[in-house]
Amino acid sequence: MRSLLRSLFTRKSKVSALEDDRIVSLEKIIGLKVEDRALFQRALRHRSMLTQEQYAKYDSYERLEFLGDAVLDLIAAEILFNKYPKKDEGFLTKIRAKLVKGETLAQFSTQLGLEDLMEMGERSGNTKISKSILADVFESIIAAIYITKGYSNAFQFVEYVFDKFVNFEEVIHTVDNYKSALLEYTQAERLPLPRYKMINESGPGHNRTFEVTVLIGEEELGTGIGKSKKKAEQLAAEAALQVLNLTEE
Numbered sequence: 001m002r003s004l005l006r007s008l009f010t011r012k013s014k015v016s017a018l019e020d021d022r023i024v025s026l027e028k029i030i031g032l033k034v035e036d037r038a039l040f041q042r043a044l045r046h047r048s049m050l051t052q053e054q055y056a057k058y059d060s061y062e063r064l065e066f067l068g069d070a071v072l073d074l075i076a077a078e079i080l081f082n083k084y085p086k087k088d089e090g091f092l093t094k095i096r097a098k099l100v101k102g103e104t105l106a107q108f109s110t111q112l113g114l115e116d117l118m119e120m121g122e123r124s125g126n127t128k129i130s131k132s133i134l135a136d137v138f139e140s141i142i143a144a145i146y147i148t149k150g151y152s153n154a155f156q157f158v159e160y161v162f163d164k165f166v167n168f169e170e171v172i173h174t175v176d177n178y179k180s181a182l183l184e185y186t187q188a189e190r191l192p193l194p195r196y197k198m199i200n201e202s203g204p205g206h207n208r209t210f211e212v213t214v215l216i217g218e219e220e221l222g223t224g225i226g227k228s229k230k231k232a233e234q235l236a237a238e239a240a241l242q243v244l245n246l247t248e249e
Contacts, residue, residue, distance in 0.1 A: 022117050029112050030157055036148050043140035045119040061140035068139030071146045075158045076100050098171050105135035108161055178237035192217040196233045212236045
């Protein structure tokens with residue numbers, strides 16, 4: 001199976017393979033010997049480095065990211081299934097979503113040092129690599145490990161990252177969807193359900209700003225300002241939860 005995967009993802013590239021110092025750094029990060037340099041280089045290469053011909057040959061990380069996303073989901077599910085044997089699937093699904101969301105994966109890339117090994121096209125000034133790219137690269141590396149070393153080694157790498165960088169208690173108690181949290185609170189306390197009211201909308205059509213307030217009954221508990229209605233509502237709900245002393249400062 002691994003040989004088939006390798007044949008599907010490994011193509012001859014006109015871009016040179018990873019140089020020795022980057023290989024040494026990558027091997028330290030993943031804890032494994034890198035034998036297929038071209039594959040791991042692809043996992044670290046953004047399409048901005050490629051000509052049209054090279055991009056057409058899938059020489060960037062994008063296909064690997066697709067596979068790595070699926071492998072990571074499975075590994076995270078298995079880790080949580082074993083870690084919380086008495087929790088239901090709803091709990092496990094929520095925690096997995098927090099562990100594999102883009103922002104978290106981008107942090108992993110930065111903490112591991114993958115950001116420093118990436119191949120990117122020229123960037124102006126001190127422009128940082130976007131979180132979405134950093135997240136994709138983390139998943140691409142998982143795919144490269146899976147293809148060349150198998151599931152068990154990919155599992156061990158993800159498990160190492162979780163053990164090193166994840167505080168599971170914090171993850172469990174971190175609120176991502178403030179609107180849902182506020183709704184659950186009002187339902188549990190038998191209060192009127194939250195209502196979101198647009199109080200201001202400004203800016204040109206391509207760059208609108210929205211201001212929303214949230215009410216419970218007739219009482220305004222929080223206001224949020226964002227570039228979308230959805231974002232403004234989330235911020236308003238977060239402000240309301242802070243007023244109710246239901247969030248950690």
